[in-house]
Each structure stands twice: as C-alpha cells, then as structure tokens.
Amino acid sequence: MSIMLLSDGVSWSQSLVEHLFVGPVWPASILAAIVLSLVIISLLGVFSFDFGIDGPDLDVDTGLDVDTGLDPGVDAGVDADAGLDTGADADGHHAGADAMGGFAAATMKAVHLDRVPLMVWLTVFSLFFWVLSYVLWFEFDVRRYPATFLASLMLTVRNGVIAVVLTRFMTTPLHRLLVPPTHYHAHSLVGGVAIVETSSVDDTFGRARYATNAAPLLIDIRTTGEPISKGTPVRLLRYDADRKVYHVEATEPAVV
Template sequence: MTILLLADGVSWLESLLEHLFVGPVWPASILAAVVLALVLISLLGAFSPDFGLGGPDLDAGVDLDAGVDIDPGVDVDAGVPVDAGGEMGTGVDGHGHHVSGDLLGGLTAATMRAVHLDRVPLMVWLAVFALFFWVLSFVLWFEFDVRHYRPTLWTSLLLTIRNGVIAVVLTRFTTAPLHRLLIPPTHLHRTALVGGTAVVETSTVDDTFGRARYATNAAPLLIDIRTSGQPIAKGSRIRILRYDAAENVYYVEADEAASP
C-alpha cells in the first residue's frame, strides 16, 4: 500500500513538472517562482526588493522615477552623474551632447510611463504581470497552442513573446486605478532649485569644490556647488543663488537665517 502511494506521489509530481515546464509555460513558471520567492522573503522582512525604483532613479530621459523630474546639473543620491545634455553615464562632459543617449532615454521613460512603471511600485507591477503571464501561458498552451505547435525552442520563444505582450497590456489596465491614486511626479528643473536651501555634504565648499544634499519629496539629490565668498563647512545649510550652465554647478551662500 505504501509503495503504491509513493508511486502515485512520484507520478503526480512528474505530471505537474511536465505541465509547468513545457513549451512557453516554463519561462512563465520560472518568473512566477522568482517573484513569489521575492514577495515571501520581503514579507519576512529579511529583504526589501527595490530594484532602484523604490527611491529616486534618474534615467537618461531626465525623468526621476520616484516622483521627481529634473534637468541637468543634478546627481541622484546614489551618486549617478548627469551630464549637461541630460544624459546619465554616457561619458559625455558638460559641453557634450549624445543624441542616441537622449533618444534611448526618452523611449525608456515613455515606455515606463505607458505601462505605469513611472508611479506603480515595481514589485506590485511585477507580481501582477507574473500572475497574468503564467495564467495566459498555461491556459493558451493547453487549450489552444498544443494542438497547433510543437514545443520547440523557437516556437516557445515566439509564444512567450506573444504571452508577454498580452500580459503587459493586462497589467497596464489592472494597475490603472493604483496609478491614478499615487502622487504624480513633481517637476524640478535646474532653475527651480534656485532660491532653495540644501545641506553641505563635503568637508568644505569653496570656489573650486563642493557638493550639497537637496531635499525633495523623494530621496535627496546631490548637487555640485561653489561659493565665491568664505568657505562653508560641512553640515551647514546653504541657499542656492544661481545655476551656471557653463560649469554645470550651482553657486551658493551660507543661509544666515538657519544659523543659530
């Protein structure tokens, strides 16, 4: 009796694995398993998957994903440089302009907005997508595709792309209510920072060197600053006077109102 039960258990497990890892179903099953594991680990508090989207993430299209759009001359808190052309990590200095980087960044930002990844948290979006992706892959394969296609690598790849596109569309419409509820991005252009205050991050600020932390409704931004007056010590609050586009820096002075 025990042997029969074990045999039935092994047979059932083999059948389950065959259904989960066949044709276009196996990529969806792997993604669903990974997302489920991340969600469970996150719920246990051992790990908080952020993927760079829980805090500010500046892409090449000058769109700060965590709720801030910002022009050139500002670095995110993670220390990612932004060139004067509005690009990130292209290796172009403040006087250069990389058209392909701008185009790619613009397309990336537009795509993220189109599928609601500009406001909806990545883990929420990914969980919804993985659910739709797996259900579509499983149902379509066993109810339709298996009668017309063989589970070859090329066929599975094409069907996976089809299922992924459909899942993205369904995820986009499903997350629409959440997208409307979340706070829209605050636009911060380089001139908008002028008149604001920040806190010095470097050991000192003079006419050749300095950086400050500028608070936003997301994570703080790091901006390059200079002063034409007396050097300002670390931790001091400063007021932004103007932005120098040629040098790609902000000129500041000590904020006397914040002095004790």
C-alpha cells in the first residue's frame, strides 16, 4: 500500500512539473513564482519593495507636442522638436538619447507604468501571463506546435504581448486614481523653474525638464545671454508662441 502511495506521489509530482515547465508555460511559471515570492516576502514585512506610488520619473516627450496624459483637451504648450535643431551639431548624441528615452517613456506610459507601482503591475501581468500561457498551450498550441525552443519563444512573446494589453486595461482605474488630473498651459509654466537637460542652452538650441506631479515635461528653451550648461536650474521668463520656446535665465550655478 505504501509503495503504491509513493508511486502515485511520484507520478503526481512528475505530472505537475510536466504541466508547469513545458513549452511556453515554463517562462510564465518562473516569472509567477518570482513575483509570488516577492509578494509573500513583502506581506510578511521582511522587506519593503518601495517602487514609488507616483511611478518612475519618466520623460514623456516623443518628439511631438508633449502630452501630459492628464487632459487631452489642454494645450501643454511645450512643442518639443526632439533636438532636431540643425544648428546643434554638438548635441547630436543628446538628441539620439532623448529620442530613445522618449520612446521608452512613451511605451511605459502606454502600459501605465508611469503611475502604477511596479510591484502591482508585475503581479497583474504575471497572473495574466501564466493563465494565458497555460490555457493556450494545453487547449490550443500543444496540438499545433512542438515544444522546441524556437516555437516556445515565439509563443511566449505572443502571450506576453496579450498579457501586457490585458494588464493595461486592468490597471486603467488604478492609473486614473493614483495621480489627480493637473492642467498645464503654455503660459502657466512661466515663472516656474526647470532643469537644463541638454549639454548647453543658447539662442538656437536647448531643452529643459519641468517637474510635475506626474511625468516631467521636456520643453524647448532659449537664452540670449551666456550659454547655460547642463543641470543648471533656469527660470522661465516668457513664452514665445510663434517659435514655441521658453526664454530663460539661470537661477544658480550648475548642479554637479
């Protein structure tokens, strides 16, 4: 009798492993196990995962009119040109970095990682990812695809994309709740302080980061005085509606 129970126990465990770690299911199972472990540790109070309630500090500029994502009907007044100023050869590498950073920030904003805490987002995503991987594999994919590395990789990517979309919709109420709507207008920023983002600012080129209670804004700035170096706080003196730039002056030496 004991031998039969042992045999049944081994058979059950082998079946469990085969179901959880086969084809595209195993990446989802590993991710779910890691996230579950982090959640349990956090709940037990052993370690606090502080991912910030306001989300990461993201640059939401994508090379178009900057949209704060807070009120589509409000003109943010910060038409950024992604550094495509032909007179700024010395800042070409900054323009490329800004473009990549803007793309990454726009992607994270699109999936709500700009406001939703990372731990919450990962928990929802891993749940959807595992359920999709398990159900689709045993109900659909297993009869059409071999459990090879290439096939599993493609199916994992497919499942991940679907899980991201579902997570995005599931976290929409939380995304709206975490940061209250804030209205920004071109002229409402005048008088505020921003931080120079490019290597320098002169009368032909320059950009700065204007902090908000959500993702910061990247705005185009110019100065008629001495060039201002990167990291220097600048005050927005006035807004040029024709050129869509802010004229600024340095408020203090550059931050080292």
